[in-house]
Amino acid sequence: MKGENVKEAIVLKCQDLFDKDRIVTFLSPAKGRFEAVSRGSRKLTSRTMGKMEPMNLLTFRLNAGRSLDSVTEAEIICSFSGIRQSLPASAAGLYMMDVINRQSAEGEENRPLFSLAKGCLRLLEGGLSPQVVSCFFEIKFVKVMGYMPSLHRCAACEGPGDHLYMSYRRGGGICPKCLGTSGRDQGMEVSPGTLQILRFMARTAARHLPTLNIHPSVLSQAREYLKCHMEHNLPGRPAAIKEYEKLSG
Ligand SMILES: [Zn+2]
Secondary structure, three states: OOEEEEEEEEEEEEEEEOOOEEEEEEEEOOOEEEEEEEOOOOOOOOOOOOOOOOOOEEEEEEEOOOOOEEEEEEEEEEOOHHHHOOHHHHHHHHHHHHHHHHHOOEOOOOHHHHHHHHHHHHHHHOOOOHHHHHHHHHHHHHHHOOOOOEOOEOOOOOOEOOOOEEEOOOOEEEOHHHHHHHOOOOEEEOOHHHHHHHHHHHHOOHHHHHHOOOOHHHHHHHHHHHHHHHHHHOOOOOOHHHHHHHHHO
16 A cells, blocks of 8 residues: 655644544645544544544554545554643643644645644643734744734835834734825734734744743733634634633633
């Protein structure tokens, strides 16, 4: 049988298929988002039982099928059990899986996206605040997807500066001059601290996050902007956002 070894993939989503099987959506560095069938994984006696859960990092063999490829020899590399013990951390992890599932391209290599997903799961597993990890995930996600908000220049005239009115429709900060001519348009006023944290998170690596001390009001404003920016610029509002907001307050 024709097949390939998938060294690393994260489970984004699982759906039951008939009585015994599951359709699993994965994210891997080389294939991006893809679906495959896991045969027998709903049977209690199956070797794959419990492995096909969202957030699990797996290695497996992918065998070519007529309509869908199938997964065999699956082994868990990391199940992120620490995340699963905390409701807010689980909600943040599942929210990230849902965003990637709905808003990333199917079958396209995307190594930065895979690194981001794995890195954020590791941060949650390490006990970092789910709000901080989610904010970091959101700004990096829009960056990876090519919808990075303009944080150093006016999104309209490209004039440099700390522009504190941010329009998600126009793609970021808007300078006073452009605001004067075109007015406020689908955006919000942010504090200097919020702009600083967005800039910092956009350029920093995951390993620097645990040392960061962010005021809750700055964090919630940064996330408020990012939420609007994602809703406006990326297709499909993830359903998990509502659930996640309920849990994370
Ligand atoms: Zn301008």
